[in-house]
Amino acid sequence: MTVENKETKLFVSVYPNEKRETIILLHGGPGVPDNLTRVAELLEDNFQIISFHQRGTSLSPCSNSDYSIDSYLTDIDSIARNFNIRKFHLFGHSWGGLYAQIYAEKHPANILSLFLCSPGSGTGRQWQETEKEVMKFNNSKCSFSELFGLGYNSLRGLLGNDRAYQKLFEQVIKNYNKGFTVTDVLTFDLQSVKAVPINLTRKELVKYPLLKNVPDPLCKVTVTYGTEDIYGDSKKYVKERFPTAEFITIENCGHLPWFHNMAAFQKILYNHFKI
Numbered sequence: 001m002t003v004e005n006k007e008t009k010l011f012v013s014v015y016p017n018e019k020r021e022t023i024i025l026l027h028g029g030p031g032v033p034d035n036l037t038r039v040a041e042l043l044e045d046n047f048q049i050i051s052f053h054q055r056g057t058s059l060s061p062c063s064n065s066d067y068s069i070d071s072y073l074t075d076i077d078s079i080a081r082n083f084n085i086r087k088f089h090l091f092g093h094s095w096g097g098l099y100a101q102i103y104a105e106k107h108p109a110n111i112l113s114l115f116l117c118s119p120g121s122g123t124g125r126q127w128q129e130t131e132k133e134v135m136k137f138n139n140s141k142c143s144f145s146e147l148f149g150l151g152y153n154s155l156r157g158l159l160g161n162d163r164a165y166q167k168l169f170e171q172v173i174k175n176y177n178k179g180f181t182v183t184d185v186l187t188f189d190l191q192s193v194k195a196v197p198i199n200l201t202r203k204e205l206v207k208y209p210l211l212k213n214v215p216d217p218l219c220k221v222t223v224t225y226g227t228e229d230i231y232g233d234s235k236k237y238v239k240e241r242f243p244t245a246e247f248i249t250i251e252n253c254g255h256l257p258w259f260h261n262m263a264a265f266q267k268i269l270y271n272h273f274k275i
């Protein structure tokens with residue numbers, strides 16, 4: 001279905017479960033389509049699950065090209081109002097994990113719990129540090145020709161070329177899975193990747209204020225990373241932000257735990273949500 005927020009139409013998928021609490025899923029990116037179907041399937045028997053293509057991504061057109069962080073936050077509010085939900089859990093992966101942290105800082109009373117799966121480390125200079133780590137990770141996984149293509153497509157993408165970003169993220173997903181046996185079908189619709197939401201969202205994240213530390217959050221917080229994840233020292237910012245959160249490192253796992261080590265990921269997920 002579609003939920004409208006001013007000039008943005010959000011494509012929303014709902015796994016209805018009457019009288020159960022709601023989990024809103026926030027996918028990674030920014031600007032890369034929803035890839036959290038497997039996560040929704042793990043949770044749908046016990047919760048109502050809502051996922052959506054973020055503004056400007058895939059089937060969610062953003063006609064006014066407004067990618068301010070405040071507008072991203074109102075997207076979640078619009079979805080919650082549409083389903084008459086006052087409180088909900090947030091599951092965020094990668095950039096979606098940072099999106100969840102930003103929302104929780106602004107609206108802590110709305111959050112029942114936070115599950116941050118390989119979350120982005122922060123805004124402002126912390127976002128810039130994270131991007132350098134991701135670049136370093138991808139460089140380490142590429143052959144010479146792949147590395148040349150990565151740099152070339154990154155530059156063309158920054159200049160607004162959609163096809164360049166599609167090819168770049170195709171290589172990035174390959175890099176994430178190198179060293180792992182992935183038998184499931186990856187659900188990234190890379191053909192719909194667009195340069196505008198990627199470039200403009202990044203600019204907004206760089207100028208957004210640093211997130212505050214939360215020594216006593218109002219809800220349960222679980223944070224996971226894989227042993228072979230894409231982030232490095234910047235993970236310390238999340239630990240400093242949520243000193244009382246449960247931090248778990250998933251063995252034999254990269255940035256996509258439901259593909260790399262499903263058994264361990266499911267156990268952690270079910271423990272968090274008391275399934």
